Amino acid sequence: MATSELYLCAYSTLSQKQHDRDNQVMMPDSVVDDVLxxxxxxxxxxxxxxxxxxxSFDIRKGEIRAIIGPNxxxxxxxxxxxxxxxxxxxxxxxxxxIRRNNLKPHQIARxxxxxxxxxxxxxxxxxxxxxxxxxxxTRMNTNMFWQAIWYGRAERQEIxxxxxxxxxxxxxxIQSIRKTPVGRLPYGLQKRVELGRAxxxxxxxxxxxxxxxxxxxxxxxxxxxxxxxxNEQFGTTIALIEHDMGVVMDIxxxxxxxxxxxxxGDGVPDEIRNNQTVIDAYLGVSHD
Amino acid sequence: MFYREAGEFKTSYPADQQIFPIxxxxxxxxxxxxxxxxxxxxxxxxxxxxxxLMPFLVWSMAALGLNILIGYCGQLSLGTGGFMAVGAYxxxxxxxxxPDLNIFFVIILAGGVTxxxxxxxxxxxxxxxxxxxxxATLAAQFFLVWMFNKFPWFYNHSASGxxxxxxxxxxxxxxxxxEAPPWATYLFCLTIVVLFAFVAxxxxxxxxxxSWMAIRDMDIAAEIIGVPPLKAKLTAFAVSSxxxxxxxxMFFAVYLGAAEPTEAFGIExxxxxxxxxxxxxxxxxxxxxxxxxFIISLPVLLKNIMVGGLGxxxxxxxxxxxxxxxxxxxxxxxxxxxxxxxxxxxTKEKLRLWPFPH
Numbered sequence: 001m002a003t004s005e006l007y008l009c010a011y012s013t014l015s016q017k018q019h020d021r022d023n024q025v026m027m028p029d030s031v032v033d034d035v036l037x038x039x040x041x042x043x044x045x046x047x048x049x050x051x052x053x054x055x056s057f058d059i060r061k062g063e064i065r066a067i068i069g070p071n072x073x074x075x076x077x078x079x080x081x082x083x084x085x086x087x088x089x090x091x092x093x094x095x096x097x098i099r100r101n102n103l104k105p106h107q108i109a110r111x112x113x114x115x116x117x118x119x120x121x122x123x124x125x126x127x128x129x130x131x132x133x134x135x136x137x138t139r140m141n142t143n144m145f146w147q148a149i150w151y152g153r154a155e156r157q158e159i160x161x162x163x164x165x166x167x168x169x170x171x172x173x174i175q176s177i178r179k180t181p182v183g184r185l186p187y188g189l190q191k192r193v194e195l196g197r198a199x200x201x202x203x204x205x206x207x208x209x210x211x212x213x214x215x216x217x218x219x220x221x222x223x224x225x226x227x228x229x230x231n232e233q234f235g236t237t238i239a240l241i242e243h244d245m246g247v248v249m250d251i252x253x254x255x256x257x258x259x260x261x262x263x264x265g266d267g268v269p270d271e272i273r274n275n276q277t278v279i280d281a282y283l284g285v286s287h288d
Numbered sequence: 289m290f291y292r293e294a295g296e297f298k299t300s301y302p303a304d305q306q307i308f309p310i311x312x313x314x315x316x317x318x319x320x321x322x323x324x325x326x327x328x329x330x331x332x333x334x335x336x337x338x339x340x341l342m343p344f345l346v347w348s349m350a351a352l353g354l355n356i357l358i359g360y361c362g363q364l365s366l367g368t369g370g371f372m373a374v375g376a377y378x379x380x381x382x383x384x385x386x387p388d389l390n391i392f393f394v395i396i397l398a399g400g401v402t403x404x405x406x407x408x409x410x411x412x413x414x415x416x417x418x419x420x421x422x423x424a425t426l427a428a429q430f431f432l433v434w435m436f437n438k439f440p441w442f443y444n445h446s447a448s449g450x451x452x453x454x455x456x457x458x459x460x461x462x463x464x465x466x467e468a469p470p471w472a473t474y475l476f477c478l479t480i481v482v483l484f485a486f487v488a489x490x491x492x493x494x495x496x497x498x499s500w501m502a503i504r505d506m507d508i509a510a511e512i513i514g515v516p517p518l519k520a521k522l523t524a525f526a527v528s529s530x531x532x533x534x535x536x537x538m539f540f541a542v543y544l545g546a547a548e549p550t551e552a553f554g555i556e557x558x559x560x561x562x563x564x565x566x567x568x569x570x571x572x573x574x575x576x577x578x579x580x581x582f583i584i585s586l587p588v589l590l591k592n593i594m595v596g597g598l599g600x601x602x603x604x605x606x607x608x609x610x611x612x613x614x615x616x617x618x619x620x621x622x623x624x625x626x627x628x629x630x631x632x633x634x635t636k637e638k639l640r641l642w643p644f645p646h
């Protein structure tokens with residue numbers, strides 16, 4: 001696809017979103033049968049520090065759900081609860097309509113949740129291609145014997161998954177750095193490779209922890225297009241944490257706002273924009 | 289000019305994912321293998337076998353094993369000597385208990401036994417990392433050597449406390465025992481080392497190898513994207529111990545012929561292998577070979593040059609060698625902290641573009 005065509009496509013996606021959202025306001029709140037993941041009354045504390053208090057919200061299939069809040073609000077802790085790195089003291093996580101017990105993070109990844117990290121957590125010694133192939137590990141399985149002789153099932157599987165990985169490489173336009181160790185790449189590209197690694201799992205739910213942190217305006221625009229395209233083309237449900245309010249209000253379908261471990265707002269971007277509690281939390285309230 | 293990949297276009301993923309993607313690399317490996325298998329056995333003599341080739345093969349095998357654990361999976365271990373002892377004693381017990389068992393299978397089974405022991409001592413790695421894990425594996429080193437001294441069952445109650453390899457044959461040719469011809473022991477060990485070098489290469493470029501490297505580079509992220517840490521770490525310990533066990537079995541049965549645990553498998557052997565992979569290159573298969581060659585053959589080479597060539601007195605030469613080797617290790621680590629394999633990689637990258645630098 002020519003580059004300009006892609007850009008056009010991204011812009012039209014943007015306006016399409018805008019349109020959808022205007023309609024969505026009318027939708028009754030009772031339509032919840034398409035919920036992919038819901039957290040109910042989650043409370044998480046570390047010793048005496050309460051990171052999350054009684055948080056409940058849901059993520060619907062196919063939407064882009066933003067989690068925002070000031071620093072230390074508990075956004076990343078929330079993601080860590082969702083992918084099982086933290087086990088909350090109280091509350092339930094329901095995924096695909098099933099209540100989840102205390103699973104290990106790698107088992108949860110296998111159920112179809114993948115994520116990127118706030119501080120890039122790529123495998124620095126490995127090439128871009130190997131990083132993406134590792135991201136696909138939940139879908140690969142062969143016994144070590146065949147891998148050792150690189151024959152039969154193991155070889156076929158490598159080729160088969162390489163084809164899917166190459167589609168993702170094309171999608172993210174990182175063909176030229178395919179064989180470069182990611183430690184040598186600049187920051188913006190590393191962020192993109194990390195998105196690719198999360199995509200490689202073909203997960204149902206993609207958690208993005210500040211995908212645009214530390215980027216300039218052009219890189220942010222690129223990243224927005226990738227996020228929207230992933231949502232549109234692959235139908236992936238996305239939950240993202242982001243500090244850039246412009247970005248959040250533009251691309252998110254619904255927003256949940258956390259502050260000091262409590263939920264202070266939940267709704268479509270327009271509601272959030274006019275919510276007095278949220279404005280106070282972000283701007284601070286004068287004490288006089 | 290002569291080493292480059294320009295002009296080589298891969299048109300399929302199988303072609304791009306083969307074990308040596310660059311044509312000249314394939315040619316080089318073939319030449320080395322043909323030379324090692326078809327030329328060396330005809331020119332090998334007792335001296336070359338005992339002081340250069342056999343130690344090189346045995347220690348390459350041990351270095352390969354340790355490199356899988358430290359270089360690929362990032363789990364620091366100082367138990368190499370102990371695991372080699374497990375391989376040696378397992379081989380000895382198998383040889384004496386089943387006299388008809390082929391020596392090849394004895395060596396492989398000895399590796400298998402070591403793999404099980406390795407898994408056992410790898411369990412702490414699920415809780416502790418880095419230097420603390422190194423200390424935990426140090427316990428394996430001392431415990432295993434103590435155990436082989438303590439319980440006479442392991443050395444069949446022999447009066448000397450030593451284990452001695454009985455004579456075993458393959459196709460009517462002695463492989464172990466004092467009568468074994470140099471070319472036979474050499475070919476036997478070469479076959480095993482080459483075979484398992486390819487296995488190591490394959491493992492490290494497939495799913496299991498990638499999960500090892502993921503654990504090494506960023507263990508928490510690896511777990512969150514779906515790498516089971518328990519499986520990755522324990523398989524690394526198992527595979528690594530298997531290699532080290534095979535090395536220990538070859539060291540005892542084929543190379544030494546007789547061994548005593550404190551002497552042959554002490555802590556200094558653990559460090560020797562560790563130095564090999566640090567100098568050769570962590571996380572590199574070829575680095576294991578380069579490191580072993582460097583540590584094993586350089587002293588022999590220097591000794592031959594200085595005593596044989598220049599006619600200097602042996603004791604002075606001995607001290608000079610210590611100084612020179614130490615100096616070279618420091619020099620190479622300053623020039624290239626990632627080991628000789630990285631130096632080799634950079635040379636190849638430069639050669640690909642030479643004579644045009646851009």
